[in-house]
Amino acid sequence: MSARPRTPCAGSCHCGAVRFEITSDFAELTTCDCSICRRKNALMVKVHESDFRLLAGQEQLSAYQFHTFTATHYFCRTCGIYPFHRKRVTPDHYGINVFCLENFDPAGIPVRATVGAGMA
Structure with missing residues (x-):
């Protein structure tokens, strides 16, 4: 299957307080077996920071870090949904x-x- 064209795609948390836009060709999606990703059961697409725009809700985001404190997982303070992580x-x-x-x-x-x- 060929990749989709690179187009903007809007997203949000459940309550709509956090809104963002990405641009991607969605060549592949990923799952992760780390302790947090396994629990939140997210299906993810990787985008460069230049292809991500936070449109609203910076003040509604809560950040969570663990292990090496390099990755930052973001959650909406109101509805608790995980929309993205660094x-x-x-x-x-x-x-x-x-x-x-x-x-x-x-699909x-x-x-x-x-x-x-398994990452150290």
């Missing part, structure tokens, strides 16, 4: 929870399982 291995990228994207259907996009639990 990645550990590639800190100039975000992992976006595709279930927070408006009118997005992940047909390859999913790659990443190994986070």
Whole structure:
């Protein structure tokens, strides 16, 4: 399957307080087996920070870090939803929870399982 064209895609948390936009071709989606990703069960797309725009809700975001304190996972203070995180291995990228994207259907996009639990 060929990648989708690079187009903007809007997203938000459940209550709408946190709103953002990404641009991606959605070449692949990822899962992660680290302790937090396994629990939140997110399906993610990786985007460079230049392809991410926070439109609203900076003050509503709560940040969570653990282990090496490199990755930063963001949650809405109001509804508790995880919309995105700043990645550990590639800190100039975000992992976006595709279930927070408006009118997005992940069907047909390859999913790659990443190994986070084994990272030192």
